[in-house]
Amino acid sequence: MALLISDKCISCGACLSECPNSAIFEKRSDAEERGYHVGDGQGMDNIVYVITHERCTECVGHFDEPQCAAACPIGNCCIPDPGHPESKEVLLERAERLNPNKTIHHDKVWQGVRG
Ligand code: SF4
Secondary structure (H helix, E strand, C coil): CCEEECCCCCCCCCCHHHCCCCCEECCHHHHHHCCCCECCCCCHHHCCCEEECCCCCCCCCCCCCCHHHHHCCCCCCEEECCCCCCEHHHHHHHHHHHCCCCCCCCCCCCCCCEC
16 A cells, blocks of 8 residues: 555655655645645645655565655654555556666565555
8 A cells, every 4th residue: 555644744854855756745736736646635735745646655666664654753644545555566566667767676565565
């Protein structure tokens, strides 16, 4: 599943440069203007950061854990989005499609991923 950014977000920006898939946007409208869907409830009032599930891979293929959650200074702010459950295979395919010039590591899989 993709991650989402909860309303605990303080818009510090720590996550933005850490995402290997450019899945994080400063505002909901920034993502939507680029044609990306943002899950219900995220980024309300356009004042906190959002993650689009169309680019998030849970960092699968890149790292062993979600880098946004690791960088975030607020606990339980970057969290799994139960509205978008996805398999490891789907996430790896997305990582490869979004990053044709990067090496995608099939052994880099977060334990939170569903089989
Ligand atoms: Fe980006 Fe990884 Fe966070 Fe998804 S989990 S938004 S790919 S940093």
